[in-house]
Every structure is written in structure tokens, then in C-alpha cells.
Amino acid sequence: MDKTRILITGATGYIGRRLKNRLLAHQDYQLRLFVRNKRKVGERARQSVEIVEGDTFNKEKLALALVGIDVAFYLIHSMGADKDFKSLDRTSAENFRNACIAAGVKKIIYLGGLGVKETASKHLLSRIETGEILSARPNDITTIWFRAGVIIGSGSASFEIIRNLAQKLPVMVAPRWVNTKTQPIAVDDVLSYLEESVSLENTGNTVVDIGADIMSFREMMIAAGRVMGLKRFIIPVPILSPRLSSYWLVFITTVPFKMAAILVDGLKSETVQQNDNAALLFPKIKPMSFEHAVQHAIDEIEKDQVVSRWCDSSAGEVCDIIYQDDPSSAIIRDRRMVEFGNVLPDKVFRSALAIGGERGWYKYNVLWRLRGAMDKMVGGYGLTRGRRVSGELRIGDALDFWKVADIKPNKRLLLLAQMKLPGKAWLEFIIEGNMLIQTAHFYPRGILGRLYWYSTLIFHNLVFQDLIEKIVKNAKQAE
Numbered sequence: 001m002d003k004t005r006i007l008i009t010g011a012t013g014y015i016g017r018r019l020k021n022r023l024l025a026h027q028d029y030q031l032r033l034f035v036r037n038k039r040k041v042g043e044r045a046r047q048s049v050e051i052v053e054g055d056t057f058n059k060e061k062l063a064l065a066l067v068g069i070d071v072a073f074y075l076i077h078s079m080g081a082d083k084d085f086k087s088l089d090r091t092s093a094e095n096f097r098n099a100c101i102a103a104g105v106k107k108i109i110y111l112g113g114l115g116v117k118e119t120a121s122k123h124l125l126s127r128i129e130t131g132e133i134l135s136a137r138p139n140d141i142t143t144i145w146f147r148a149g150v151i152i153g154s155g156s157a158s159f160e161i162i163r164n165l166a167q168k169l170p171v172m173v174a175p176r177w178v179n180t181k182t183q184p185i186a187v188d189d190v191l192s193y194l195e196e197s198v199s200l201e202n203t204g205n206t207v208v209d210i211g212a213d214i215m216s217f218r219e220m221m222i223a224a225g226r227v228m229g230l231k232r233f234i235i236p237v238p239i240l241s242p243r244l245s246s247y248w249l250v251f252i253t254t255v256p257f258k259m260a261a262i263l264v265d266g267l268k269s270e271t272v273q274q275n276d277n278a279a280l281l282f283p284k285i286k287p288m289s290f291e292h293a294v295q296h297a298i299d300e301i302e303k304d305q306v307v308s309r310w311c312d313s314s315a316g317e318v319c320d321i322i323y324q325d326d327p328s329s330a331i332i333r334d335r336r337m338v339e340f341g342n343v344l345p346d347k348v349f350r351s352a353l354a355i356g357g358e359r360g361w362y363k364y365n366v367l368w369r370l371r372g373a374m375d376k377m378v379g380g381y382g383l384t385r386g387r388r389v390s391g392e393l394r395i396g397d398a399l400d401f402w403k404v405a406d407i408k409p410n411k412r413l414l415l416l417a418q419m420k421l422p423g424k425a426w427l428e429f430i431i432e433g434n435m436l437i438q439t440a441h442f443y444p445r446g447i448l449g450r451l452y453w454y455s456t457l458i459f460h461n462l463v464f465q466d467l468i469e470k471i472v473k474n475a476k477q478a479e
């Protein structure tokens, strides 16, 4: 029997990574991933999928990716782009639909957001417009357009916010939007719908609204507290503006200002199901309760099994780490070396892979945290982003205010700074013989960049020396 050939776009994003794992379990599916940076795809997955590198603004690459494809998933958005994300989203969707039709693809499956145009935020409007564009030619190509509200799963931005707030604040004075009704859904249920839709017999354009119980954000926080064994009180007040609420979220939770503002904006209007196609077309899927979804997400975090996070993708116009793995353009460097004697290089490398996150940044953690707090105050990620899992890193993983730009097992780990800086910075670890070489590379932007570097020299001397020594010390202890 011929295999169904499936293309996943956005395969390095929050949903796409998980969907890829789900579909890999099907023997009768042949998977192809369309990604902007193929090194972000894990080593194991690379053995079992085809990969085409490119983006939806490159028509040739799109055509190449769609050759022979039966079903194509569209899991892309341009929300992180600094440029006009609406027009990027529009062009991206048009290019994709036209390329699918030209390649004879039978079906496009898209996941967008719940909500109606009249009250939608500008980001949701763009998601709606994307769905309309993808499904605008029903005679030429079949589409299934899923619409989901808040997605609850380990690493999802909404879940991180709810968990952080419920964990940290026994009593919360909250803005009015906490009473807006929404219909959260567990990420596993979202994946089940996407998975089942590959074999769904449908024609034309089918819109499927998905969600579990209707709840307000306030009810979600109280229920999340309950799952964690915490009693929580939320008092809504009319005075907190969306902007103020976003600053508040940045202060308490792991998300940066831009993300918080998008989420708050989205919560100002109701996002509930407008049709019952989910129950009609997928009767076997019974979405789990909110409490169950929260418990499941917490279990994954506790077992160190987080597959993807909200910060996996830059979602910008250009992937955040492609072409960023060469720090040779830097003009200022801080290099330190420590010999590790007869400790196995593998142990030293593992120790380098374990830095940051919950473990912190060793002796001068307080200085690192201070730098993180400063970064958050100016709209950066700060140190609160942490890491996906404790012992392992992959290219594209966020690590506090860094992003993993390159990994060569037992040889090189390169981190790209994503903190707000007057310049560009990397932190590199190289193993040569029995020597660990740690280099902070900096490309200053103008006089301000140089001033920044030289004014932080005294701190660099402390933190960088301590960092390399601790990495080697931990490796020795692990032996």
C-alpha cells in the first residue's frame, strides 16, 4: 500500500514538534518537514523524515517541499516579526496555498485561533485571515481549519503564565479581563484532532472549533492552584489597563513583554466554540478537563519530559539562529581556558550542557540574576525563561537569556545572547584535547556597545572565570 505523504511546516515550533512525534508513530505515513533551519530538528528524527530547508517566502523551496505531498500542515505564524506581521502572514498563506494547488496536494490542515472577527485582537485577526486565505479556493484544494483557544501543555505560554501566577500569588488583584470566557484545550487533544484529520474524508473547507470546558482565566487560575494543592483568591478590579497587566505578567511570569501583551490583548474578548464540528466529525476524541490537562503538563515538567516550549521558535521573519553560529564577526573577546586532566571530555561537555535554568549560574548567580532582571525591565527574556529539560540541550533551545546556536557533541556548545544589548554576543565552549576553552564574543554597536563592554569588565572577570571553573569541577565530581 502507498504511504500517505505528509508535509509539516512549523515543525520546529511548539505544536509542530509534538505533531511530528505523533505522526512518526504511523507506519503508513511518510513525513517531510519544511523548516528554516534543519539543524533544529533532533538527530533521531532526522533519520526517519525527509527535510526541506526554506521558508514560505521562497516559492522555489516551497514547490520543492510539496512535490508528491498528499496532506500539508500549516503551523506557521509571523507573530514574532518586527516588521508588519499581518502582511507577512498574508503573503505566507497565499504562497503556501498556491504552491499546494500547483503541486496537486489533496488537503491543507491549519491550526488557527478561536474567536470572531468582530471582537478579535489584531493577532487573532491575522490568524483568521490566514485561515480565510488558505481555504479561499475550495474547488481546487480541501482544507481543514482548526480553531483553538488557550492551549494547555508543558511549555505553552498560556500554561506557563497560569502556573506561575497560581504558584506565586495566594491572593491576586486582577484586571477585568480575567472574567472573559474562553475554552482551553489540552495540547494532547489538539494533537489528536490534527492526527485524525489526516484520514478524515471531507471536501471543500471545513472549520472545526476545538476546546474542552468553557472557563474564565480566573477560573483557570483557581483550578490550576487546586491541582497544585494551593487555595487561591482572585479579586477583579476595573483599574488595571492591558498595558499595566502585561507589565505585571512580565514581572511575575517567565514570558517577555511582547508575548504578555499579545496574550492579554487576546483575553480581552471571548474565545469560545462557534460550531460543533469537533464532536460531529471526531466523535472518538473526548477533550480532557482543564484540571487533567494541568496535571498532565505538571507531570511532564516534573519528569523532565518537555518536548517543546513557546520559545522554541523566534517565529520572526528569519529564524533566530540560522546563520548565527559563527561568532567570527565579533571584535571583542573574553577567553578563558581550564585543563581538565584525565576527566573524560564527554563528562566536561555534559557539565557545560547543564548550566543555567534551575541550577543557576553558580557562585555569582546573583549577578546573573541582576542582569536578567535588567533585561526583563527593558523587554528582554531575562533569566526566568529557564530551560526545556535539565540535562540536555538541542539547537534552538532557549537557555535563560541565551539561545543554543550550535552543538557539536563533545566539541562545541555555542550560545547566542538574546538579551537586549548594544551589540551582539555569544558564549562558546570548545573542548580541545584536555582543555576547556570558554569564549565570550562581543560585536559592539557603536560607542554605546564599547562602553557597555568595558563597564561590565569587572563583573565579567568574576562570572566568566567562576563559570568555567565550576563546569570543570562539576565534571570531575560526576566522574
Ligand SMILES: NC(=O)c1ccc[n+]([C@@H]2O[C@H](COP(=O)([O-])OP(=O)(O)OC[C@H]3O[C@@H](n4cnc5c(N)ncnc54)[C@H](OP(=O)(O)O)[C@@H]3O)[C@@H](O)[C@H]2O)c1
Residues within 6 Å of the ligand: 009, 010, 011, 012, 013, 014, 015, 016, 034, 035, 036, 037, 040, 054, 055, 056, 057, 074, 075, 076, 077, 078, 092, 111, 112, 113, 127, 148, 149, 150, 151, 156, 157, 158, 309, 310, 312, 313, 314, 315, 316, 317, 318, 319, 320
Ligand atoms: N501555541 C499555542 O498556544 C496556540 C494556540 C492556538 C493556536 N495556535 C496556532 O498553532 C499554530 C502553530 O503555533 P505554534 O505555537 O506551534 O507556533 P511557534 O511555536 O511560534 O512555531 C512557529 C513555527 O513556524 C515556523 N515559521 C515561522 N515563519 C515561517 C516561515 N515564513 N516559513 C517557514 N517556517 C516558518 C517557525 O520556524 P523557526 O523555528 O525557524 O522559527 C516555527 O517552527 C499557529 O497557527 C498558531 O496560531 C497555537
